[in-house]
Amino acid sequence: MQPATMYTRDRCITGIHGMDEILRGGIPYGSTVLAAGTCGSGKTTLGMEFLVRGALAGEACAHFTATEPSVKLLENIRQYAFFDMNMIDSGLINVFDMDVLYSWLGLDKASFDLDDVHALIKAIVDIVNTIGVTRLVIDSVTTLCYKIKSEQLIRDFLFTLGKKLATLGCTTILISEITSATENAHWSSFGVEEAIADGIIVMGDVERMGHLLRFLQVVKMRGTAHSRAKHAIELTPLGVMLTPMLKWGAVSDKTNRMGV
Amino acid sequence: MSKQIKFSPDDEEFFGSVGSFGVPKFDNAMNGGVPRGFLVVGFTETGSGSELFAKQLTSPAEEPDNTILISTNESQLEIARVFNKYKWPTDIAVRTLGEEYNARVLEKELLASRYRLEGFKLPDIQRLAQTRFVDDDTQDFLTEMTNEIMAMGPYFRAVIDSLDFFMQREDPSRVVAMLRMMQAHTQIHRGILFVTVSNDTITPAIKQEMAAIADMVCDFKVRTIGSDFETSMIVSKFRNAPENLSIMVYRVTPEEGITPETVERIA
Numbered sequence: 266m267q268p269a270t271m272y273t274r275d276r277c278i279t280g281i282h283g284m285d286e287i288l289r290g291g292i293p294y295g296s297t298v299l300a301a302g303t304c305g306s307g308k309t310t311l312g313m314e315f316l317v318r319g320a321l322a323g324e325a326c327a328h329f330t331a332t333e334p335s336v337k338l339l340e341n342i343r344q345y346a347f348f349d350m351n352m353i354d355s356g357l358i359n360v361f362d363m364d365v366l367y368s369w370l371g372l373d374k375a376s377f378d379l380d381d382v383h384a385l386i387k388a389i390v391d392i393v394n395t396i397g398v399t400r401l402v403i404d405s406v407t408t409l410c411y412k413i414k415s416e417q418l419i420r421d422f423l424f425t426l427g428k429k430l431a432t433l434g435c436t437t438i439l440i441s442e443i444t445s446a447t448e449n450a451h452w453s454s455f456g457v458e459e460a461i462a463d464g465i466i467v468m469g470d471v472e473r474m475g476h477l478l479r480f481l482q483v484v485k486m487r488g489t490a491h492s493r494a495k496h497a498i499e500l501t502p503l504g505v506m507l508t509p510m511l512k513w514g515a516v517s518d519k520t521n522r523m524g525v
Numbered sequence: 526m527s528k529q530i531k532f533s534p535d536d537e538e539f540f541g542s543v544g545s546f547g548v549p550k551f552d553n554a555m556n557g558g559v560p561r562g563f564l565v566v567g568f569t570e571t572g573s574g575s576e577l578f579a580k581q582l583t584s585p586a587e588e589p590d591n592t593i594l595i596s597t598n599e600s601q602l603e604i605a606r607v608f609n610k611y612k613w614p615t616d617i618a619v620r621t622l623g624e625e626y627n628a629r630v631l632e633k634e635l636l637a638s639r640y641r642l643e644g645f646k647l648p649d650i651q652r653l654a655q656t657r658f659v660d661d662d663t664q665d666f667l668t669e670m671t672n673e674i675m676a677m678g679p680y681f682r683a684v685i686d687s688l689d690f691f692m693q694r695e696d697p698s699r700v701v702a703m704l705r706m707m708q709a710h711t712q713i714h715r716g717i718l719f720v721t722v723s724n725d726t727i728t729p730a731i732k733q734e735m736a737a738i739a740d741m742v743c744d745f746k747v748r749t750i751g752s753d754f755e756t757s758m759i760v761s762k763f764r765n766a767p768e769n770l771s772i773m774v775y776r777v778t779p780e781e782g783i784t785p786e787t788v789e790r791i792a
Contacts, residue, residue: 336657359654368659371637384641391644392653 274488277400277436280318281311283496283507292464293488295434297427299406299459301441301452302468306479307500308440311468312402313342314504315438317349319400320357326400327392331363331408332442338404347504359396363409376414382422390429398435406439407454420457427461446470452484463487468498471510480510530679530713540587540680544717547581547613550785555760555769559741561680561715563764564708566739568732569687569723573745574756574775574783579686580604581782582719584613592617592682595670597690600624611782620673622666622690630664667691671703674710674718681716688722697731701738708738721745740764759791 276291285291292298302308309332316326330338339360342348352358367373370384377385393401403409406423413419423439430437439462441453446469452459459465464486470477479498483491499506543558552558559565569575576599586592594617596604601621608615645653670691674683691700704720711718722735736742742762748755756775763769773785 334657356651356654359650361654362657362659364659365653365656369637369653370640371634373659387644388640392650395645395647395650 276489278318278322279315280321281314281505281507284505287483287492287496287507288486289490292436292486294436295431296463296487297423297430297437297439297461298464298466298486299439299441299453299462300466300468301443301446301459303443303446303470306446306468306470307481307498307505308442308468309338309404310342310345310500311466311481311498311505312404312438312440313338314345314347316358316400316402317347317352317504320352323357324399325356325397326358327396327398327402328358328360329363329366329389329401329403330360331403332405334364335360335362344502345504346502356396359392359398361392375412377412377418379418379421382413382418386422386426386429389426390433393430393433393435398433401430401435401437402440403437404440405442406458407442410455410458416455416457419455420461423458423461427463443467443469446480471495478510481507530715532679532715536680540715544587544682545585547584548578548781548783548785551773551783554771554773554785554788555763556766559717560764560766561717562712563717563740564704564711564738565717565719565741565743566735567719567721567743567745569721569745570747571723572754572756573747573758574777575721575745576686577607577777578745578758578783579684579719579721580607580613581611582717583617583682583684584608584611584782586614586617586682587680588682589614589616590618591678591680593620593673593677593684594618595620595622595673595683595685597622597626597685597687610779620670622670626666626690667695667700667703671706674707677710677714677716679714679716681711681714683711683716683718685718685720688720689726692722692726692731697727701731701734704735705738708740736762758785 274293277294278291279285300308300311313328316328319326339353343350353360366388370388372381372385392398410419413422427437439458441458443452443454446467452465452467465484467482467484469480471480480495481498482495483493495510496507497510540561543560545552545558546555567575580594583592583594594604596619599621601619601624604619604621605615640649670685677683688700707718739762741760741764744759744761746757746759758773758775760769760771770791772789772791774787775783775785778784
């Protein structure tokens, strides 16, 4: 009897240095990945580089910004050598201000009901479908979900959005703001995002020799084997660089300290 | 301490202590006209002719660029048609808040409904991707209108027809607060301000408060007599001139607009 052929899902090659090695080739196509991190952990840069690498490969990309105005986002991101404003001008990367989108949809109000949530999903899906977006970043899903009052609605929103985007073959990174990235912490603000996402990438800081080092850890990724080790992130002008972090390196991680 | 405005003797002589209502017979009935610095409040009924009266009150337009008609119900075209019909000056400022509301609020809401229902088309998406800021188009028409009145200079003449628009959309106490500000400005600058509000849109308490602020109160009435309508105006308050309190039955003529037919003194 011949062994069954090993099936492997097609991958969205992130192009981020070290990330595709962690994910054994990239994010499975159409996945919704939660990138949860503390402030200053490099979430936005990671998200933007994910899009830039896609744009360089000729993919249509979209970025929805809810935490800062797009003007400010672009001003900050253009300091990186990997970023080129022509990608925005030529429409390879489409940056949308959530405030503007809300205003256009008549959603400039404090909280969203079911109709509003459906209108928002429809708008995002419309955009992805019309311009053929294959890489999408929502920064941040936490800010967006603050407007959705019920946990059930947040769940519906993320589940429906993820399902529709997957059908369209769009790989999505939902950026989530968390206050702590320790083992006991939640990886999302509302507790439902992490259950619905296909993958979870946690980003935070660890203290080493009096310095705060950024780290990234892939906690979950459906459809692929992956490393679960912490990796150090360096935000260089050329982009995000990921290198394996020595297990004993983190002062806060007492069980891994040498000799203890 | 209240603001002091210096008026030149020449201006004082030119403008006088009273201004015309735009209806000579009304001026006679009110012993010369409306005193400068007066806020006149008209409580109206549908079909009572208050809209025409409001327009007619702007027609003396001693200084056209210091005269404004703010209409919340009519369009620029409709107003121009009436002014042309009666040969009233057309070089006064006219603001049509109803039209502005349609353009700035309702059209936006309509577009939002369309986007929600039909979704985005490619040109919409391209425009959305290039739009970096939400239109900072203030929707506070009440503040805008109050500011506009407060910016008017001495001896201005202003008509707001009608406050119903604001009473239906804002907290009525806020509308009354704005009216107080406009009344103070009118008094200090010796202007003439006429505002209308229909009886159906306000509570008795608000009506009472507005009447208290006003220097002159007119109730516009309409009733049927047989197969005919009779329109009348009751002047129920005239500060410092109770002899002007009266009931006037009026009609509309093609030559003069609103014209009193009978005047009955009630004080």
